[in-house]
Amino acid sequence: MSSLNKSSLNTSFRNLPLKTLARSCAVALSIVVIAGCSSTGGTQNGESYGGQQGAGTGGAGNGAGTSGTGGSGQYGSGTGTSSGVGQQADSRIPDVRTIYFEFDRDIIKSEYESVVMAHARYLRANGDAQVVLKGHTDERGTREYNLALGERRANAVKRFLRVQGVSSAQVNVVSYGEERPAARGQGESAYSKNRRVTFSY
């Protein structure tokens, strides 16, 4: 009969809203909690590295430079970077004093940022210390133009250091262009070793 149906309908109506409400509350709460947790992870590398570094900065979340070992292993300075975190002793000139560049580029690669950071820390901690940034290129192209390219690379490192708070009085820039190559010969293995900036104290 209709009235019986209506009564059963009455009871169910009263119960249902409550359940739904509770459920949705629970879901909302858990979402909020989850969101709160994940947002804290993104700003791990809070320090900004200056605008000119086009390469992705802290995206991989490798603040301690774990990628440094991978990238610079072939250049024989692998051990240096991984101990970058451990190099809290800013009284010592950092061991790794060379960073390398891509062909025709003066952008500091992300894998070398830790190296430059280490030097920045040292220089900040030792206001009397002076460093000469020596810029180099591989031997391709004309000599005077390469002199200018080498200077660009060294200047890029100098800018980085200044952004890190190092006084420009402590930093000098000299470009050797394609002079004084680190590796003789032709071919990319030699060229890549020559496209560099060295920290000379």
Added chain:
Amino acid sequence: MSKRLDPKPRRRLSGSYFWPTVLAVALHLAVFVFSLIKLPENDETPDSSSIVQATLVSNETQTDVAQQVSEQQEAANAKEEAPQPAPTPEPDESPSELEQAVIDQAEDMAAREEERALEQAEADARADAERRAEQAKREAEEAAERKAEREQQRAEEEAVEKVAEEKRQQEAEAQRKKEAAEEAAAAKAAEKEREQEAEAQRKKEAAEDAAAAKAAEKEREQEAEEQRKQEAAMQRQLEGEKEAAAKARQAEKAANGFIAIVRRAVEQAWLIPAGASDSMSATLSVRLGPSGEVLAVTVVTTSGDNSFDRSAVQAVEQAAPFIELRDLPAAQQSELRQFNLRFTPGDVR
């Protein structure tokens, strides 16, 4: 479908049943409203399917039937509402047996009456529905019949028209044929006339021609005689010329051969200076001795560049002597001992 009667209270006490009644009524109203809203959207039977069953006959009458059903239900509901019991019985007094029996009997009777009333309502509704259905059916049939009639009528009319149309066409055709025939005849007549006229004209002209021809004939014969005389003379001359021409052609061939030899030899000997531009051009005048040796070579048109001019002169001197000169017929020899050479590297390099 089962009919379930709600348990009724033993006694109707207005006080204790007030609020439940109000709520119950309100609920019934709510349900009623909902059922009203629902009904126009779908063809299904309303919530309380126990009362009426309405079957669709045709679209046209759907809402009518539905409306009927709802009205019936209204009536049924109204009947129900009057003796509405509370959901739970409340026996707060124990009645006597007689009273109980009377109440029971009254209950039964009322119940049976209700049943009958419901049945009757049902039946009425059913009958109504059936009647409606039938009526609808009849109307539909009639409509169909009428439609058929109309169509048939239309068909007949069309047939008639067709016949008329055909007839008209045939007449038109006949007319056209007649006109065409007339035109043809007229044309033929005109044609004949023209031919006759042309004929006459021709005859006239032919006569004139004949006369003129005769006169011309005479003239011609005279000229021909003269002509024949001239031609004979010319023929003799011509033969002589032909011979000379043949000889000239031979000489030309030899000369061309010699020129080709000279060109090839000079080209092979020509070392074009490195700085020569494609637009440079120098012309030399060359005089050969009887054995093809270079007697004189002078720059007629300079290229503007001394070393270019010099290279041209050197090319000639290196290519000489042109001993093939001696193989030419005497007349050619003297002619070909003097010629120009134009040096243009152009874009061949």
Added chain:
Amino acid sequence: MKTSRNTALLHPARLLYGALALALVLFSHTASADLTIEITRGSDSALPIGVVPFKGAEGMPEDVAQIVQDDLERSGYFDPLARESMFARPHSADAVAFGEWRSLDVRYLLVGRSQKTADGYQIEYDLLDVSGARPMLQERVSASGNSLRGAAHRISDAVFEAITDIRGAFSTRIAYVTAQGVGDNIDYGLYVADADGHNSQQVLTSDEPILSPAWSPDGKKLAYVSFESERPAIYVQQVESGQRIQLTDFEGINGAPAWSPDGRKIAMSLSKDGQPEIYVMNLAGRAIQRLTQNNSIDTEPSWAPDGRSLVFTSDRSGGPQLYRYTLGSGKAERLTFTGKYNARGRFSPDGEKILLVHRSKNGYQVARQELESGRLVVLSETTHDESPSVAPNGTMVLFATQQGGKGVLSAVSVDGSSSFRLPAAQGDVREPAWSPFL
């Protein structure tokens, strides 16, 4: 039917006669002295020349005829006959059997005789046109025992100019930089030598890099970049006396010195104001004038022969290209549009071409760009080329390249047709600079 009846003028037979007559007239006309044969082909080969060993060469410290023969061959214009192929060795014009030399397809012959004198030697020589069997030159030169090479080069100059109408550049010199060693232990040297690489003379040694030597227009001084003060600075040194001055000491790069044609100014690239720009320094007062102003690299300036404009390298368009700065207007216009790397431009002496380093799909090569048409042609066949330097007569380009992993000097003719390599020295040779006419 009426047929028009004319006189016999157009009768077929008459027409034929007329045509033949006309043809004969024409033919006989062309068979006269106005016949012109068209010569449209030749060969680009070098000129075959016979340089006959001079009389009296035995006992002389230098084989003058051989030096002349090598000079002429290196120029790319001549193809000297091998001595073994000479059937005779005449020493004067009247001893030359022209017909026989012609049969060897030799076009020119150089014969000579040298005589010892009190203070050296006297050399007489004859240059002969073999095809025309006539003499072209009859000259004499004298030289001391030490300067015989110079005398030979003067003979080469005379022969070269008599035949090609181009001034010979065999008596000029070249400057170049050597580098020996590896890593941070490299010894650098700046040298000058004869144009054929002989008679080298040290100008500077250093354990810091030396670059960009540039001859002054009078051929007496060299400007260059040296790192001896641990920074690149420009110096000017007298070649004969060795005296020198430091011209610049600015912050940053001091590079790419280039003498103006009147010898009074030097253009250079300085980065003291932030990034490398082109400046012109007046040698008299050392005042500098800035020419370029932008955020890109501007370097490697070089003057046009008329001194009114400079070509320079700039990467303001994203990669290095050549631009021309006109001093009067102060405007720079781009010159090169072929490829993504064009640098180190040098004007040819006639001002019509620029010799440069162009990066093609094969590598870095010496190329020539014609200023009028904008056409760029690669000249060298090697692919690690740098520092092109044009001979003062515009015929050859000297440049640095790699051979067998070593830096060597090579030369290619400006029309691309010939090339030679200078003898390899110890270590690497680079940065050549061809002197002006001396």
